[in-house]
Each structure stands twice: as structure tokens, then as C-alpha cells.
Amino acid sequence: MSQHVVSARPQVSPIVFSGFLGKAVLTLIPHSEADPVGILASLLSAFSAAIDNGPRVHYGTQTQTLSTWTVLVGNTGQGRKGTATRAALDIVRTALPDWSKATILEGCPQSGPAYVSTLADMNGTALMLEEEFADLLKVSARYKSMGKALRRSWEGASISNRTKEAVIQVDAPHVAIVGNVTPTEWASSIGKADKAGGTLNRFLPLYVERSKKIKLSEQISADDWAALIRPLAREFRQAVMTARNTDEVTVSPTALKLWDDKLSELIDGLSIGREAMEQFAARAADYVWRLSALYALADQRDEITTQDLEAAVGLVAYMCDSVTYLTPELSGGQSQESLALKIEQFVKGAGEEGVPATLLYRKFSLRASELQAAVAGLPTIEVTKSQGGRGRPALIYRYVTPITNEEMVDESADIEAPELVTPEIEEISEPVSVLAPLTDDEWEVIDTPTVFRESVHPTVVPVLSDDEWEEIDAALSVTPEPETLPEPEPVAVATEGPAVTKEAVLAYLGSPEGAKLLHGILANMLTGKTPSAPQSAPENPVRTAQAVTVGQAGKKVAPVPVVTFQPPTVELVSAA
Numbered sequence: 001m002s003q004h005v006v007s008a009r010p011q012v013s014p015i016v017f018s019g020f021l022g023k024a025v026l027t028l029i030p031h032s033e034a035d036p037v038g039i040l041a042s043l044l045s046a047f048s049a050a051i052d053n054g055p056r057v058h059y060g061t062q063t064q065t066l067s068t069w070t071v072l073v074g075n076t077g078q079g080r081k082g083t084a085t086r087a088a089l090d091i092v093r094t095a096l097p098d099w100s101k102a103t104i105l106e107g108c109p110q111s112g113p114a115y116v117s118t119l120a121d122m123n124g125t126a127l128m129l130e131e132e133f134a135d136l137l138k139v140s141a142r143y144k145s146m147g148k149a150l151r152r153s154w155e156g157a158s159i160s161n162r163t164k165e166a167v168i169q170v171d172a173p174h175v176a177i178v179g180n181v182t183p184t185e186w187a188s189s190i191g192k193a194d195k196a197g198g199t200l201n202r203f204l205p206l207y208v209e210r211s212k213k214i215k216l217s218e219q220i221s222a223d224d225w226a227a228l229i230r231p232l233a234r235e236f237r238q239a240v241m242t243a244r245n246t247d248e249v250t251v252s253p254t255a256l257k258l259w260d261d262k263l264s265e266l267i268d269g270l271s272i273g274r275e276a277m278e279q280f281a282a283r284a285a286d287y288v289w290r291l292s293a294l295y296a297l298a299d300q301r302d303e304i305t306t307q308d309l310e311a312a313v314g315l316v317a318y319m320c321d322s323v324t325y326l327t328p329e330l331s332g333g334q335s336q337e338s339l340a341l342k343i344e345q346f347v348k349g350a351g352e353e354g355v356p357a358t359l360l361y362r363k364f365s366l367r368a369s370e371l372q373a374a375v376a377g378l379p380t381i382e383v384t385k386s387q388g389g390r391g392r393p394a395l396i397y398r399y400v401t402p403i404t405n406e407e408m409v410d411e412s413a414d415i416e417a418p419e420l421v422t423p424e425i426e427e428i429s430e431p432v433s434v435l436a437p438l439t440d441d442e443w444e445v446i447d448t449p450t451v452f453r454e455s456v457h458p459t460v461v462p463v464l465s466d467d468e469w470e471e472i473d474a475a476l477s478v479t480p481e482p483e484t485l486p487e488p489e490p491v492a493v494a495t496e497g498p499a500v501t502k503e504a505v506l507a508y509l510g511s512p513e514g515a516k517l518l519h520g521i522l523a524n525m526l527t528g529k530t531p532s533a534p535q536s537a538p539e540n541p542v543r544t545a546q547a548v549t550v551g552q553a554g555k556k557v558a559p560v561p562v563v564t565f566q567p568p569t570v571e572l573v574s575a576a
Contacts, residue, residue, distance in 0.1 A: 009207070009209075009325065009380065010207060010318055010321030010322055010324075010325050011318075012037055012314065012315070012318040013314035013317070013318070015307070015310050015311050015314045016037075016040060016311050016314040016315045016318070017036065017040065017311075018295060018307050018308070018310075018311040019295050019298055019299045019307070019308070019311070020235060020236075020239060020298045020299050021040060021043055021044065021047070021294075021295060021298045022040070022311075023232075024039075024043060024091060024232045024236070025039045025040045025043070027228055027232060028087050028228060028232075029211065031214070031219070031220050031224075031225065031228065032083060032084075032087050032211075032214075033080050033083060033210050033211060033212060033213060033214055034080045034083040034084035034087055034208075034210075034211060035072075035074070035079070035080060035084055035208035035209055035210065035211050036211065037084075037206050037207075037208055037318065038072050038074075038079075038080065038081060038083075038084025038085070038206070038208040039084045039087050039088050040315075041070040041072060041084075041178070041204065041206050041315075042070065042072075042084055042085040042087075042088035042089065042178050043088040043091065043092075044068050044070065044291065044294055045068045045069065045070050045127065045176040045177065045178045046088055046089065046092045046127055046176065046178075047092075047236070047239070047240070047294055047297075047298060048066050048067055048068040048176045048290075048294055049067070049103065049125065049126070049127040049174065049175070049176035050092065050096060050099065050103075050127075050240045051066065051240055051243035051244055051297060052125060052174055052244055053065060053067075053124075053125070053156055053172050053173075053174035054243075054244060054245075054246070054247060055243055055244075055246045055247065055248070055249055055293065055297060056247070056248060056249065057249045057251075057289050057290060057292070057293035057304070058248055058249065058250055058251075059251050059256070059289055062289070064286055064289055064290055064293075065155065065156035065174070065290075066290050066293055066294055066297075067153075067154055067156065067174060067175055067176050067290075068176055068204070068287075068290060068291065068294065069154065069175075069176065069177040069178075069179075069202055069203045069204065070177070070178055070179070070203065070204045070205075070206060071133055071178075071179040071180070071181060071203045071204065071205045071206065072084060072085070072178070072179070072180050072181075072206060072208045073181055073182070073183055073186050073205050073206065073207050073208065073322065073326055074180075074182070074183070074207065074208040074209050075182055075183060075209065075345075075348060075349055076182055078209055078210050078348070079180075079182070079208050079209050079210065080208065080209070080210045080211070081180040081208060082131070082180065084208060085129065085178055085180070089104070090225075090229050091229055091232050091233050091236050092104075092233075092236065094229050094230065094233035095233035095234070095236040095237035095240070096237060096240065096466070097465055097466070098465055098466040099466070102122070103122065103125055103126055103127055104126075104127045104129065105118070105122070105126050105127065105128045105129070106129055107128070107129070107130060107131075107132075108128045108130045108136050108177065110135070110136075110139050110146075111139065111143055111145070111146055112143055112144075112145025112146040112147075112148065112149045112161065113145065113161045113163075115146060115149045115150070115153075115159075116149055116159050116160060116161035116168055116169075116170060117161060117168055119153070119159070119170045119173050119175065120168050120169075120170050124170045124171070124172060124173045124174055125173075125174045125175070126174075126175050126176075127175075127176045127177075127178070128175065128176070128177045128178070129177075129178050130177060130178070130179045130180070131179075131180045132180075133179030133180055133181040133185075134181050134185040134186070134188075136179065137199070137200065140198075140199045141198075141199075147198060147199045150199050150202065151198075151199055151202060152173075153170075153173040153174075153175045154175070154202040156172055156173065156174065157173075158170060158171045158172065158173070159173055177203070179203065183207075183326050183345055184345075186205070186326055186327070187326065187327055201281070201282050201283050202283060204287060204315070204316075204319045205319060205322055205323055205326070206315075206318060206319055206322050207321075207322040207325055207326060237469065238300065239297065239298050239299070239300055242297070242300045243297040243300075246297065246302050248302065249293040249296060249297065249302050249303070249304060250302065250303050250304070251292075251303070251304045251309075252303050252304060252305055252306070254305070254306050255292075255304050255305055255306045255308070255309045258306050258309060258310075259309060263288075263309065263310070263313050264285070266313065266317070267284050267285055267288060267313065267316065267317075281319075281320055281323075284316050284319075284320065287312070287316050287319075288309070288312045288313055288316050289304075289312070290312075291311070291312035291315055291316070292304045292308045292309045292311070292312040293308075295307075295308040295311050295312060296308045325341065339374050340374045340375055340377065340378055343360065343371075343374055343375055343378075343381070343397075344375070344378055344380055344381060344399070346360070347360075347381060347397050347398065347399045348380070348399040350399075352398070353398075354384075354396040354397055354398035354399075355396070355397045355398075356386075356394050356395070356396060356397075357371065357394065357395035357396070357397060358394070360397060375397070380399055380400055380401070381397055381398070381399065381400075382397070382398045382399075382400045383395055383396070383397055383398075384396050384398065
């Protein structure tokens with residue numbers, strides 16, 4: 001396989017922005033100047049810390065903890081390293097406010113004993129944010145106890161410190177780290193021992209730079225930023241709770257076959273022919289599986305799919321390209337390429353004004369022809385002539401961005417990336433949540449505004465305590481039993497009979513028929529028999545209507561006359 005050399009700013013494969021983690025990054029990046037890789041890396045480290053040390057990934061005979069250590073390498077003011085980390089932590093702090101207060105640590109302890117003691121005080125779990133990552137490397141190189149404690153905690157192995165009073169021990173440390181460093185500090189502070197397989201190869205160094213410049217008038221409001229964060233925090237919290245109840249993350253048969261057939265060879269090829277790079281990337285395969293498991297758990301799954309695996313390989317490949325770009329001497333490339341990259345970094349650090357050619361001559365001890373040859377293959381260097389002044393115009397070297405963030409998204413098919421077997425990814429849709437979503441009005445009732453001191457925006461992001469989250473989750477997860485309605489009471493159905501007036505009754509009783517009926521009633525009362533109505537019909541029947549009946553086949557049959565009887569009118573004569 002040919003030697004892998006990166007001579008320009010590395011490009012990341014779009015597949016790294018898969019699943020919920022990718023959706024979170026793509027939701028925030030239009031409103032942030034941060035590099036999307038920086039937000040993704042910070043979110044991965046924070047998620048690996050939040051799920052605790054329970055979940056492990058199993059592949060073959062190997063078992064890995066999921067602690068993830070990332071380093072954002074970018075120029076001061078242009079890398080937007082802190083902006084990326086704060087954007088990711090806005091999600092974390094909104095989702096897990098109590099956990100964040102107890103677990104997120106600003107800075108890393110500067111000695112082995114202090115590191116062990118700090119972790120013991122924090123119950124063995126910490127998310128460390130180290131803005132002076134170069135200092136951490138120097139301490140690790142100077143004190144063997146510090147380097148040893150870092151390496152063992154990355155593996156989840158016990159660490160201890162013996163004092164005069166007692167032995168302080170942390171049995172199962174669970175640490176995630178997000179570091180920030182400039183390219184110059186990176187190149188100058190890493191020791192040869194670390195390059196050759198020490199502490200440094202536990203980290204994922206990723207090159208970052210500002211994705212775009214957003215005018216102040218075009219930035220979204222604090223309320224709009226909080227509205228973006230809120231649903232992502234809800235889903236992040238649900239993924240963390242699900243992962244904490246997961247012990248084992250397995251690999252699907254199709255993902256395992258993809259690894260055996262192609263991806264393992266791709267990872268090996270990233271460092272073939274470069275002895276120093278091979279030693280530096282000794283943990284590349286381990287990180288592929290750790291990251292794959294995190295992608296799966298973030299989507300609330302306990303099995304690694306081909307998409308999870310390819311996303312992890314894409315990020316590890318970008319890590320190797322970043323190292324080659326930042327420290328070309330590790331790649332075994334030609335000195336001319338190394339010189340070109342150093343010139344590129346120097347010109348980029350000068351900003352929009354650029355660097356006069358004479359300054360570059362003195363800085364790198366070059367002649368004009370040597371400088372032109374060194375930057376001839378760099379698409380990021382633009383050479384112009386100064387305007388105005390006396391004498392011959394001076395040559396000005398300026399840095400130009402080769403690709404914008406919008407082009408990265410819209411023209412991702414043109415980005416050079418490691419060849420991966422990538423299944424067609426469906427458009428990201430809203431995930432199916434176990435909990436019923438809350439409306440904005442419901443959030444307004446239950447939210448308690450809290451000012452985020454380190455937010456990327458001066459925002460007021462609503463957060464809930466863990467107890468409040470648990471109350472809401474419990475309320476939303478209970479399915480109410482159906483109400484049992486009482487049996488309806490029987491209602492007597494009134495039937496209309498023929499209207500009979502008092503006068504008609506009296507008239508009938510005064511008639512001979514009525515008199516006969518009364519006589520029969522009295523006689524029966526004396527003998528105990530039930531009276532019966534007279535069987536004779538009145539003499540004057542009146543036909544009032546005809547009824548039509550319907551047969552079984554729905555046909556009309558012959559009408560049957562309906563007869564009503566009208567009692568005769570009888571005049572009552574009162575007795576004297």
C-alpha cells in the first residue's frame with residue numbers, strides 16, 4: 001500500500017456525523033463559528049463520561065471500556081476550540097445539571113498523587129477540560145507517576161497513591177478528557193517517549209479551525225439558542241440513562257464482516273511505512289471500537305452496526321491525517337513538504353494582512369526561488385503584490401481558506417476521504433422517544449432558568465435538577481388505567497297510549513256496558529276472582545288508518561286495517 005501523506009488541511013468524511021451525535025452537531029453548527037469536528041469530539045468525550053464505566057464493548061476476545069480522550073488542535077483565535085467545547089457542554093449541562101456540577105473538572109491535576117486523590121474525591125468519575133494541554137504533556141513526561149496514572153485510568157484499571165496516613169485507591173476510574181492546544185505547542189511539547197507509544201497515543205488529536213464568521217447582527221438570540229439546545233438535551237439524557245443500564249455492546253455480524261474484509265486493512269494502511277506514526281497510532285483500532293460503541297449507545301442501541309463502525313473509522317482516519325498535517329516529520333514525508341506546512345502555519349497565524357516575502361526569507365533562511373518552490377503546491381497560500389508606497393511592490397503571502405463550511409456540507413461528495421463501504425444513509429428524522437415530548441408551553445411551566453457561565457453565547461439556558469427530571473420522567477412513563485364507568489341505570493320507557501279524558505270514562509261507566517262492568521267487578525271482589533273486561537265490541541267502529549307490513553324479502557304485503565273504538569257518549573244523571 002502506498003505511503004499515506006497529507007500535504008493540505010485534512011478533510012473529514014461526512015459519515016462521522018451519523019446518528020444522534022451527528023444530528024446534534026448539524027443542528028448547532030449553522031449558528032456557531034466552531035468547527036463541526038470540534039463539537040463532535042467534545043460531545044463524544046462528554047457522553048463517554050456521562051454513561052459511567054458500566055458499558056463495555058466486546059469484539060472477539062477483547063473487552064474495552066468506553067472512555068474517550070480528545071484533543072482539539074487549532075490556532076489561537078482561529079481554531080474556535082473553546083467555542084466548540086462550550087457548545088457541546090450546553091447540551092450536557094442542560095441534560096444533566098447535577099451530574100455536571102459534580103463531575104466536570106476545569107483543568108487536570110498536575111501530579112500523579114494529586115490525580116489519584118482528586119479522582120477519589122470525585123468517586124472515580126470525571127470529565128476533565130484541559131485548556132493548557134501542553135502543560136499536561138510536560139507533566140506526564142516529567143513525572144512517571146502521572147503518566148502511569150493517566151494510562152491506567154484510560155484502561156479503567158485501578159490506580160493508587162500511598163501516603164503516610166493511608167493508601168488512597170480508585171478501583172475503577174472512569175475519566176474522559178477534552179484538551180486544547182495550538183499547533184506550535186503540539187509540535188514543540190510532545191516528547192519522543194510519548195510519540196513512541198506513551199501517554200499521548202491514548203488521545204485523539206483532531207485539527208480544528210473556525211468554520212465561518214457570523215456577524216453580530218446575524219447571530220441568533222439567547223432564547224433561540226436555548227430552543228435548539230432543549231430537545232437535544234432531552235434526547236441526550238435519555239441516551240445516557242439507557243446506556244447506564246447496558247452492560248455489553250456487541251457487534252452485528254455484518255459489521256464484523258465489514259471490519260474483517262476491508263476496514264481493518266484500511267486502519268493498518270494509515271500508518272504503513274511510517275515507523276513513528278505506527279507507534280503513535282497504536283491505539284487506533286481500540287478507538288474504532290470505543291467510538292463505534294458510543295455511536296450505537298447514543299442511538300439507544302446495544303449492537304454496533306456497519307454505520308457505527310464506518311463513522312468511527314472515519315474519525316480515526318481524520319485523527320491520523322491531523323497528526324500528519326500537524327507534525328509532518330512523523331509521516332516520513334520529504335523535507336520540502338515539512339517546510340511547506342511550517343510556512344503555511346506561519347502565514348495563517350499572521351491573519352488577513354499576510355506576511356511579506358522578506359520576513360519569510362529571514363524566518364526560514366530561504367532564497368526567493370526556494371520559497372516559491374516550497375509553497376507552489378499549497379492551494380491555501382495566495383501571493384499578491386502590495387499596493388502603494390515607493391519602489392518595487394513587495395510580495396505578500398496570505399492564507400486563504402480552501403473550502404467553506406457550506407461547501408463542506410453541500411459538496412461533501414467532492415471531499416477526499418478514506419474509501420469506506422458506506423450504506424445509503426436515510427435523511428435524519430425525529431427519533432422515537434420512550435417519553436412523550438413536552439410542548440414549549442409545558443417546558444415554560446417546568447423549566448427553572450439558570451445562567452450558564454461558560455456558554456458559547458450569553459444565554460440563559462433552562463435546566464432541571466436530577467430530582468425534577470426524575471419526577472417528570474416518572475409522570476410521563478406511567479400509563480393511566482382506563483376509567484371504569486358505572487353501569488347505566490335502567491330507564492323505564494314510556495309508551496304512549498290513547499288519550500282518555502275524565503268525561504269519557506264517566507260517560508262509559510254510565511252506559512249499560514259500563515254498568516255491567518262495574519257490576520262484574522263488585523261481584524268478583526266478593527268472590528275473590530279477577531275481573532275481566534267485557535268481550536263485546538262497541539257498535540260503532542271507526543277506521544282511522546292503514547298499516548303496511550314488510551315481508552322477509554323486503555316486499556310490501558297487503559294492508560291490514562287498524563281499528564280504534566270510540567265509546568258512546570252517555571249523559572250522567574245525578575240522583576236526587
